[in-house]
Amino acid sequence: EGDLFTWGTSTEGALGLGKHMLSSNEPRRLIVSQMIQNIRQISCGPDCTVVLTDSGFCYCCGSNGFNKLGFGAKFPQLHGLQKVSFITQKVLAVSVAETFAAFLIEGG
Known part of the structure; x- marks a missing residue:
């Protein structure tokens, strides 16, 4: 319950599995901080992933190209x-x- 899994291939680290595991053919559980609880949304691009929590914090992995x-x-x-x-x-x-x-913020 509440675990986050990723699998597939990403040479940019979008799976969040660390720099030495860029692909997985089977689901792998991410080791996430205790601060990342109650995930509300996950948005995946071609080379990055953003996780949004109920408390309104975002966590990212993958390419930061073009900042x-x-x-x-x-x-x-x-x-x-x-x-x-x-x-x-x-x-x-x-x-x-x-x-x-793109991030939609409260009040904006």
């Missing part, structure tokens, strides 16, 4: 789920595309 996940050019890839900290309002919904991610 689409907001982690700066210093972090081209995110292996394992990383918290999006630049958004200070509660996130209500998220959508991921090839070169960008």
Whole structure:
């Protein structure tokens, strides 16, 4: 209950399984922080994944190309789920595309 599984192939780390496991033919449970609870939505793009929780926090993994996940050019890839900290309002919904991610925030 409440476990998060991914499988398939992603050379950019979108599966969230770490930098040494870029593909899996069978479902693999992600080891997620205790802070990531009550997942509301998962949005997957061609090379990244964003997880949204009921509390309005987002966690990302995969390609940060074009800085689409907001982690700066210093972090081209995110292996394992990383918290999006630049958004200070509660996130209500998220959508991921090839070169960008969109976040709907509370009050906006």
